[in-house]
Amino acid sequence: MAERYVMSIDQGTNSTRCILFDNHGRLVSVVQREHEQHFPKPGWVEHDAVEIWRNLQRIVPEALSDVGVGAENIAAIGLANQRETTVLWDRRTGEPLGRAIVWQDTRTAPLVDELNLRPGETFFLDRCALPPSTYFSALRIRWLFDHVSGLEQRAIDGEVLFGTIETWLIWNMTGGADGGLHITDATNASRTMLMNIHTLAWDDELLSFFGVPRVMLPEIRSSAEDYGEAGGLLPGVRITAALGDQQAALFGQTCFSPGEAKCTYGTGSFLLLNTGNEVVRSRHGLLATVAYKIGEQPPVYALEGSIAVTGSLVQWFRDRLGLINNAPEIETLARTVEDNGGCYIVPAFSGLFAPRWRSDARGVIVGLTSYITKGHLARAVLEATGWQTREVVDAMNADFPVPLKQLKVDGGMTADNLLMQFVADVLDVPVVRPMVAETVSLGAAYAAGLAAGYWSDLEVLRRHWHRAGQWMPDMDPEHRESEYDNWQRAVERSLGWIRPPATS
Amino acid sequence: MAGPVQSIERAAAILRLLAGGPRRLGLGEVASSLGLAKGTAHGILRTLQHVDFVEQDEATGKYQLGAALLHLGTSYLDVNDLRSRSINWADALAARSGEAVRLGTPLEGRVLVIHHVFRPDDTLQTLDVGSLLPLHASSLGKVLLAYGTAALEPVLESELEAYTRHTLVTAEQLTRALGEVRELGWAAEVQEMSMGEAGVAAPIRGHGGLVVGAIGLSGPVERICDSQGRPRPSLITLLREAARAISRDLGATRW
Numbered sequence: 001m002a003e004r005y006v007m008s009i010d011q012g013t014n015s016t017r018c019i020l021f022d023n024h025g026r027l028v029s030v031v032q033r034e035h036e037q038h039f040p041k042p043g044w045v046e047h048d049a050v051e052i053w054r055n056l057q058r059i060v061p062e063a064l065s066d067v068g069v070g071a072e073n074i075a076a077i078g079l080a081n082q083r084e085t086t087v088l089w090d091r092r093t094g095e096p097l098g099r100a101i102v103w104q105d106t107r108t109a110p111l112v113d114e115l116n117l118r119p120g121e122t123f124f125l126d127r128c129a130l131p132p133s134t135y136f137s138a139l140r141i142r143w144l145f146d147h148v149s150g151l152e153q154r155a156i157d158g159e160v161l162f163g164t165i166e167t168w169l170i171w172n173m174t175g176g177a178d179g180g181l182h183i184t185d186a187t188n189a190s191r192t193m194l195m196n197i198h199t200l201a202w203d204d205e206l207l208s209f210f211g212v213p214r215v216m217l218p219e220i221r222s223s224a225e226d227y228g229e230a231g232g233l234l235p236g237v238r239i240t241a242a243l244g245d246q247q248a249a250l251f252g253q254t255c256f257s258p259g260e261a262k263c264t265y266g267t268g269s270f271l272l273l274n275t276g277n278e279v280v281r282s283r284h285g286l287l288a289t290v291a292y293k294i295g296e297q298p299p300v301y302a303l304e305g306s307i308a309v310t311g312s313l314v315q316w317f318r319d320r321l322g323l324i325n326n327a328p329e330i331e332t333l334a335r336t337v338e339d340n341g342g343c344y345i346v347p348a349f350s351g352l353f354a355p356r357w358r359s360d361a362r363g364v365i366v367g368l369t370s371y372i373t374k375g376h377l378a379r380a381v382l383e384a385t386g387w388q389t390r391e392v393v394d395a396m397n398a399d400f401p402v403p404l405k406q407l408k409v410d411g412g413m414t415a416d417n418l419l420m421q422f423v424a425d426v427l428d429v430p431v432v433r434p435m436v437a438e439t440v441s442l443g444a445a446y447a448a449g450l451a452a453g454y455w456s457d458l459e460v461l462r463r464h465w466h467r468a469g470q471w472m473p474d475m476d477p478e479h480r481e482s483e484y485d486n487w488q489r490a491v492e493r494s495l496g497w498i499r500p501p502a503t504s
Numbered sequence: 505m506a507g508p509v510q511s512i513e514r515a516a517a518i519l520r521l522l523a524g525g526p527r528r529l530g531l532g533e534v535a536s537s538l539g540l541a542k543g544t545a546h547g548i549l550r551t552l553q554h555v556d557f558v559e560q561d562e563a564t565g566k567y568q569l570g571a572a573l574l575h576l577g578t579s580y581l582d583v584n585d586l587r588s589r590s591i592n593w594a595d596a597l598a599a600r601s602g603e604a605v606r607l608g609t610p611l612e613g614r615v616l617v618i619h620h621v622f623r624p625d626d627t628l629q630t631l632d633v634g635s636l637l638p639l640h641a642s643s644l645g646k647v648l649l650a651y652g653t654a655a656l657e658p659v660l661e662s663e664l665e666a667y668t669r670h671t672l673v674t675a676e677q678l679t680r681a682l683g684e685v686r687e688l689g690w691a692a693e694v695q696e697m698s699m700g701e702a703g704v705a706a707p708i709r710g711h712g713g714l715v716v717g718a719i720g721l722s723g724p725v726e727r728i729c730d731s732q733g734r735p736r737p738s739l740i741t742l743l744r745e746a747a748r749a750i751s752r753d754l755g756a757t758r759w
Contacts, residue, residue: 026599328584415588417633435595435624466624468595469631 004075006454007063007237008445009056010438011081011165012245013102016055018063019441020074023454025464027438029066031059038099043106046099049087052165053172060233071234078224078241078448080248080440081165084191086140088151088216089168091161094177097151100165101140108139115139119209127206128190129197129279129288131357137164138193138210145211158215164188166242167218173230173239181228184218186299187247190290195220197279197288200299223247223292224451241447245440246270247291249410250302252443253434254465256458259402263389264439265413268353269310271392272302275400284395285355294450303399305354305392309347310385311413316347317381323374330378331418337375342367344490345380352494355395362497366490385413386422387487393427406430410439417471425475426484435468514540515548519557519569528566571712581716581754583609587619590708590750594621594719597746601739603721603728604629605746607708608637608644610654613662615645615718623723638697640664640678641671643705644718646691650682651707651715670695690744691718692735695725702728704735706747709756716754719747 005020005028017032033055038046064070084103089096101107115124115132130136141162145152154160163171166188171180189195189202194212196203202217221227227239243251246264250272253262258276263269272291277298279288291302314327324330346352348361365380389407397403406429413419414433424431436442449455517538522529529537535545549567552558559570590607598605598621607619615637622629639645639659648654664673672678685691690706697703705720721728721743730736 024599027596326582326585328588329582331584332582412588415591416584417587417631435599435621437592437595466599466622467626467629468598468621468624470622470629471631 003069004073004454005067005069006445006449006452007060007074007077007234008441008448009060009077009079009169010245010248010441010444011052011056011079011169012440013082013085013104016052016059017441018056018059019438019445020063020067021442021445021449025436025442025446025461027436027442029063030438031062031066033059037102041107043109045102045105047085047102049089049096049100049165049168052100053169056169056173057233071237074234074237075454076238076240076448076452077230077234078243078444078446079166079169079239080243080245080444081169081188083164083188083244083246084135084137085165086137086144087163087165087168088141088144088155089161089163091159092177094172094180096168097160098144098148100168101144103135105140106134108134108143111139111143123209124193124206125281127196127203128193129281130191130193131287132193136191136193137162138206138212141212142210152211155216156213158213160216161218162212162216163218164192164244170227170239170242171218173233174228175231182218183221183227185221185223185242186290186293187223187244188242189218189220191244197290197301200290200293222295223290224294224447226451238452239448240451241444243292243444243447246272246304247289247302248441248443248447249439250274250443251292251446252436252439252441253408253410254446254458254462255408256300256462259400259405260408261393261396261404262408262410262439265310265385265409265411265419267310267312267315269307269385269389269411269413271305271307271389271396271407273304273396273400273404275301275303277301280399282395282399284398285357286392286395286399287354292447294447303396305395307385307388307392308351308353309349310388311411312349313345313347313381313384314413316349317378323377327412328415330381331416333375334378334382334418335375337373337379339376340367340379340383341372341376342369342486343372343376343380344487345377345384346487346490346494347384348491348494351498352491354392356391356491358495360496360498360500361491361494364490364494364497366493367486382416382419383422383483383487385419386426387484389423390426390484390487404429406432408432408434410434410437414469420469420471421474424471424473426480428473428475428477428480430473431471432467433469435466511548514538514544515552518545518548518552519573522558522567522569528561528564528568530564530566534567581710583616583618583717586708586717586754589753590619590719593746593749593753594619597719597721597742598622598624601721601742603723603739605719605721606632606644607717607719608642608648608705609717610639610648611636613639613654613658615639615642615648615654617644618717638665638667641667641693641697642720643691643693643703643722644720646682646685646693647705647707647715647718647720649678650685650691653707653715653717656682667697668695668699672696690740691720694729694733694735700725702735704728704740704743706744707751708747708754709751710754711756713756719743719750 261273351359703722
């Protein structure tokens with residue numbers, strides 16, 4: 001019998017990828033296609049949802065022909081997607097009502113300020129465990145209702161559907177206007193600010209607060225269960241999983257037990273900690289979120305800490321300062337010196353995210369003397385990522401009774417040995433890199449394969465996880481503490497730089 | 505001290521001349537511009553053409569700067585960049601072969617390990633990125649020597665240390681082995697660095713096919729080699745596929 005594969009679709013911020021995995025969880029083929037980023041105004045970021053759907057229709061057959069197989073060789077399809085990006089479309093024609101508003105889009109910032117004043121963040125934290133932020137979908141729906149004439153009434157009349165990207169793609173894959181499934185999964189729904197984090201159902205109070213009619217919302221389903229058949233794209237193949245990308249990475253890293261955590265190091269970085277079946281309400285600036293829900297089993301939750309600027313600081317160093325030609329060269333430059341020479345960079349380019357949440361902060365470089373070379377600056381760039389990770393881990397250890405024992409890492413920056421060693425040094429726990437770097441896609445594949453019976457249980461998936469590399473902590477504790485103290489003093493100097501607007 | 509070499513000065517002048525103008529130049533133009541006899545100019549141009557520094561237009565017979573010259577300044581490849589671009593392929597090689605993977609580049613007469621992927625059996629292993637291996641007794645080193653990435657002369661002139669009784673310790677043995685590497689396209693080391701261990705390696709090529717590093721598998725000899733003590737063909741196939749994939753990513757179009 002011909003080998004069967006699980007197909008993973010990773011609909012990301014910059015591209016859509018289709019990856020096939022074999023029974024050992026090994027990557028067999030990768031096809032990807034980028035889509036256009038639209039920046040109509042400062043702070044606005046949009047995608048064309050139709051372009052993304054067309055890209056998916058192109059890459060799925062390519063991924064099959066790469067390996068020379070057909071739909072009959074695909075055991076199941078799983079989706080992972082950029083989270084919080086918001087699409088509204090016409091239920092009858094399937095036409096999007098404007099471009100998708102991307103998670104990075106900050107047009108709802110004034111609304112965030114309003115909500116923080118009234119009703120205040122406790123109202124939201126009690127229900128959806130999220131504080132008001134420009135990230136989340138509900139604010140975008142409200143913004144669209146307030147700025148597109150007639151839209152709210154059409155939504156109330158049942159003519160408009162809302163979805164995050166996985167909802168949009170599943171609706172189209174399963175028939176679109178002709179009976180397409182209008183569903184989302186609990187991880188994606190947990191990023192809308194409309195779902196009750198405890199019941200995993202749309203929350204009436206939140207719906208009425210934002211004025212979002214229930215009729216436009218997708219049905220909330222498990223992250224791994226049989227949703228339906230992928231219609232014309234892959235006849236006969238079942239779609240059996242959907243997860244937000246960071247949750248998918250947690251799943252792909254097989255962090256199935258409470259206390260297990262992963263950090264994905266990209267442009268920004270996302271650290272997620274499995275907290276088991278309990279929602280942990282953070283007192284230290286982290287978000288509670290749904291990690292995954294498998295079939296009928298109770299949901300598993302996570303604490304999430306996001307760091308806005310990590311890889312993008314290296315890009316800034318490359319593109320704006322021109323001190324290196326490509327990102328990996330930062331390690332070469334950093335190794336020209338022994339240490340940071342007393343120099344620290346706090347990359348609060350648009351304020352500080354978790355755990356500090358200070359929008360009034362801006363970036364600083366401190367400790368400059370005539371001794372400092374570009375090598376020291378390169379060290380400080382890498383160390384900034386290490387210390388920001390430490391701050392998030394400290395917050396997690398304060399919020400959750402099981403202290404972190406090791407950190408699983410993935411993402412492009414894990415190729416930087418100096419950085420990974422530094423992360424291990426400042427966390428004082430081993431840092432481990434898995435053999436499959438594509439953890440987002442792998443997580444969606446795992447969830448899909450699990451629901452389809454391609455893999456029997458979580459233990460089988462755990463056995464697929466193999467260490468490709470490991471960095472052991474090797475830093476004198478006194479040195480660690482004094483460096484951490486220096487970092488914290490550097491952060492203090494970044495705070496309060498942006499003055500509140502003058503009141504007249 | 506010897507004076508400047510006249511023919512090299514003339515060659516440099518021809519390259520400057522070709523670089524300076526917007527159009528291709530004929531032999532007569534080159535010769536008269538520089539006050540050279542046509543025969544002399546032709547000899548130099550043909551030599552430059554031979555090393556790809558100059559190209560001749562087939563239709564007109566006129567000369568222009570060659571592509572190799574354009575890449576001369578950019579062939580340097582940062583080792584951290586090489587690791588970053590190899591990491592996915594190296595992971596896949598370790599996952600498929602079941603063996604540990606290393607990448608190496610030359611450093612001061614030795615092989616610098618620039619990347620290491622653990623053998624995927626979750627046993628206790630230690631990252632040895634940054635460690636140094638002998639050129640003549642490692643499969644990575646043999647690849648680097650065979651393709652001129654590491655200089656051979658200093659190795660042949662020095663005493664070759666015998667790590668085991670299988671280590672190649674004479675210049676003849678090593679030279680012959682490197683010839684075989686070039687013929688086969690991969691190198692093997694069977695119990696030459698330590699008894700019970702073996703490794704195979706293949707070249708990673710950058711722009712223009714220049715070998716910039718080596719990728720290799722290593723492990724217990726009974727896993728790397730068959731019962732006759734020869735490297736397993738299945739491992740060689742996986743290894744060469746990975747080396748070719750990385751080379752393609754680095755812009756070595758023909759491999």
